[in-house]
Amino acid sequence: MTASPLGWRCFQLGLFLLPSTALLGALFLFPALLIGSVGRERAFWRDPWNLPLIVAGVLMAFGCFLADAQGLAWVGLGNWLPFFWGFWGFQPYVISAAARRRCSLWLVAGTVPVLITGLGQLWWGWAGPWELLGGLIVWFVEPGGKPEGRLSGLFDYANIASAWLALVWPLALAALVQPGLQRRQRLVVLVLAIAMVVGLVLTESRNGWGALVLAVPVVLGPPSWPWLVPLLALALLPVVVSVLPGMPAFLQDPARQVVPDALWARLNDSQYAGERVLASTRISQWTVGLQLILERPWFGWGAAAFSIIYPLRTGQWHGHAHNLPLELAISHGLPVATLVVGLVLALMVVSLRRGLSGLFDRAWWAALLILLVLHGTDLPFFDSRLNIAGWILLAGLRASFSPDRSDQPTTALAADV
Template identity: 35%
Template sequence: MAMGLDQQKSIPWRLMCAGVLMLPLSPLLGGLAIIAVCSWSWWREGRSHLQQPLTWSLALLSLLLLLSALQSEDTSTALLGLANFLPFIAIFIASRSLIQQPQQRQQLAEAIALSSLPVALIGLGQQYLGWHGPIDWGWLISWQLEAGGTPPGRMSSVFGYANPLANFSVIAWTLSVGLTVQAWRTRPAHRPWPRAIWGWGGLVLANSLVLFATSSRNGWAVAIAIALTYAIVLGWRWLIAAVGAMAALILGAAFGPAPLQSPLQQIVPRAIWARLNDDLYPNRPIETLRTSQWQFAWDLSCDRPIWGWGLRHFSQLYQDHSGQWLGHPHNLPLMLLAETGIPATLLLYLSVGWVCYRGVTHLNPLQPLRTQTNLIPLMLLLAFAATTLFHLIDVTLFDARINTLGWLLLAAIDPGGTSPQPQKPRGEDLGVETR
């Protein structure tokens, strides 16, 4: 794993990958490993970190978040909310210097994808074999694992709730698809079906089953968008047509006119179309609808545009307004606007957008996106895009596992001090014809 890496960084990097592998099952063990490596990075290269303009930008963001908390009505509550941001910003800054080489980016993608296997197996057992908990080993492992999932009928596995599991699975699914494509395009001529194809392909299937069982409309939509992106990049017109036809069938079954809807509902599973059009959960109170939450969050941001109302304040404000308790407004940008104000929100998205822009422009311009040189950073970009899109309809960063993976993916996207790879011989092309 450490071949070609700085020998002083090989052991910390192995520990980082081990932490990523353990993270979904044991946030404590995985988190401690990642924190230990990032602390080592700060101790060894702290001066270098502090000289980076991006660090200055994130330091200003941290200051704005702190000032916002101090301006809030319940300062202690808002200060506690900083725990969802400041430690992860520090992890991101440290990780940028650790993830510098193409093989490290590949290993990170592999570690995240592999970590989804036990999560999927436990979830499938929970949903279809009657497995249930609780399994409580103190801080080491704590799984509620309620029979039938949480909410009832929706797989939650070790995450305790369906939506964080869906977010995690769509990240792992995106990376597994990319790794499967890579294994297929680089397979040796004498072994047309190497084990890598079966392994990564199996993870694609497992995470597809998990996404279906979570009944997450958000997860389904993001997965379809990522599948279309892969199809376009790889030039797979058949997949574009297949995904488009599948989406048309599902939307027709859920929202089509009655003469068309009835026959399509015989083809599409009810668990899908009835989830999309809310037939599974009819007559929901208007206060529980996302549109109501978004409107209220927007109104809050208009009332206090500079400093916001303070982190972790939305729930109480919404309950006072509607009588309904909600943990968040199911949209990260609106939550940040309402709770931290326009300056902090704008600075966060500008900083993240700058990293993504650098990642896109760092793709080797001498080779097509589908070549091996570009496929690994591309799949990392898509995985980060997947969790970013997910946060437009939900907010799952309160789960430290999702939060950590998001910042690690962003660190892997950042090219840092690396430079584009020189043009490789034609043999390294993944085998897709250039059109």
């Protein structure tokens, strides 16, 4: 499995542009996908790892005929079927460890505009809309962030910006600690890594804050754990004490003196006390989601059904179930959810068991782990940039133990690394 020079260049450029604009990123990634799908030694249906996606795709399409809102159901397939193809078609570009390292660096470099615009909107009051190509691309950068006071940058909402930064953070960490960098190069990467940490903190996303910590031991690897894990535990102890319900005041009050007010208040949701009704919480959304699954377990209700049914049953609007397995099962049925989620988990386990010896392979795995954790309480994949990046990460895991893989750069990459 060898990437062509043209496809490889399109793929790199697409990765670099992806964080800034899905449209420009896709304009280069789509030709790369076409090129990567031509002349393959094995057809799509002959790879056993594609079989769950083939079956899931057929079940999804059949379920659209049974959905109450068939138009929405068919449109909703756009969030899945093209990416099933991408999972296979992108593999030639991430087949080697050198290629995955190069792709990681392009994603890190492409995140710079997100950080600059995010910091600009908070610190200097930058405001959009900014247009490109005669209005074909528009960035609605909100002054002061969206919501107010939270960094969102080129994304529609702070939580989505946080999800992107959390995904890229382990790749940036690997770029920082990799051996062989010159002093000037390491200084540049250090500044970028610090900016990424600052950006994640300013999103005020609890998931993003957790990702900052989760990525470090995975990327640095088991040799660092004897000293790193106790150090992280010691650093996090005041935070845990400051937010844990039922802690004695003589322990919690000093901890809250050490931990910034904004941090512990955000973690225990004290700013929402007495304001949030039950129907606006995750517990209510998941409860209603489970009820919907029990009512239609086999083929689901169709894409976007949750956003229609939930307001009718609770009086509160929410666009999705804030949990990916639940959302899949609600929209397309339990068999589809089991096939897709099972495939992702199997890829994670198999790649881990085969060993993540390289620094960037550990970072790649950590990025996907963070994305999976984020989808336990939110659905950032509805942003196309995160959806594309997630399936590219999955393609890299599959390629890492593909029988066609190579530990050396591909022919197209050899002259480019």
